[in-house]
Amino acid sequence: MELRQLEYFVAVVEEASFTKAAARLHVAQPGVSAQIRRLERKLGQELLDRSGRLVRVTEVGAAVLPYARAALAAITDTRLVVDELTGLVRGHVAVGMVPSCGGFSLPALLAGFHEEHPSVEITLSEANSEELVHSLRAGRLDAAFIALSGGDVPVGLATHVMVDEPLVATVSPGDPLATRGTITLDDIRDRALISLPPGTGMRKSLDAACAEAGLTPRISFEAGNPGILAELASRGLGVAILPQSLVRSHPARLCAIPFSYPELRGQVALGWRVDGPVSPAARAFVDRVRSTTRQPDTVGAGTV
Incomplete structure (x- = not known):
């Protein structure tokens, strides 16, 4: 499981669209779709319902979502602490x-x-x-x-x-x-x-x-x-x-x-x-x- 897969998953849920998520992340849409498919295969469950005009989170996806957000937040906080201690602005x-x-x-x-x-x-x-x-x-x-x-x-x-x-x-x-x-x-x-x-x-x-x-x-x-x-x-x-x-x-x-x-x-x-x-x-x-x-x-x- 890769952090970018979690990032792509959270972005698609928040935007309710692969296209909008890709634009927000500044990546190509096929890449977003492929990474989320790999995440779903690793977990053995579909996280997103792609059947409608808007992409919706499945029941399993809804259960995974808070943990994905927490993992991404932990990485962000880790980087912030390091930057604070080293005085870097990047x-x-x-x-x-x-x-x-x-x-x-x-x-x-x-x-x-x-x-x-x-x-x-x-x-x-x-x-x-x-x-x-x-x-x-x-x-x-x-x-x-x-x-x-x-x-x-x-x-x-x-x-x-x-x-x-x-x-x-x-x-x-x-x-x-x-x-x-x-x-x-x-x-x-x-x-x-x-x-x-x-x-x-x-x-x-x-x-x-x-x-x-x-x-x-x-x-x-x-x-x-x-x-x-x-x-x-x-x-x-x-x-x-x-x-x-x-x-x-x-x-x-x-x-x-x-x-x-x-x-x-x-x-x-x-x-x-x-x-x-x-x-x-x-x-x-x-x-x-x-x-x-x-x-x-x-x-x-x-x-x-």
Whole structure:
């Protein structure tokens, strides 16, 4: 029985898919299937039910799963102890990011960390905040740049705010609202709104503010890329809700109108797990990012 066979088995169970498990492990799918078949032959029992669209664990597989996880955790802990005692920073750091990760240079942060720790492999993936939070809690990510709503930090995570700025109503220069100094949510009650999709921090801020004001936002356009939202607004297709810094970078094409009440704010923060083993490489990455700003860390008591 080999450790990689246990690792592949756990990954397939967690992903409910050979394809997704192979992508997560950065190996070819046939290799994953072959290794798990060898594990099943050694144990004399099938661990996975492959008959449906999703791969499911069998009764025997469910009994084996906690022992497989414990074995992998023991190996990880052993490596962590050795690295701690020798002062080595090596291994792998899995980082996540939201699409609207603006206000600072993530490539510069990653490049700076790589220069300091060339033996550490860094991987980067993109998803919305809800998905990133789930991946952090599940241990699939070591750290992630997530969008927060109203300072609401997810349970089980600690965060370090990187960007905190107003969200503004954004229109084309010819829009009737373009000459306004400030507006309220009621002023755009009947307007077509352009917003990030549900599961994002900015959308949660908008939805929460509208709920408090007793109105239902009329979302006509959704896109995960803030640049697309800005382009839609510049062409007069509606009112986009965007970070103030993004709008100010296009002064000839976009007009930003602050909300007088309630104030909408957008935050991007680095998040990491409070509990559970954290590798020296992951800790080194978090420490480097935290050193770039003087904001205090926050431990989560809310949800995303």
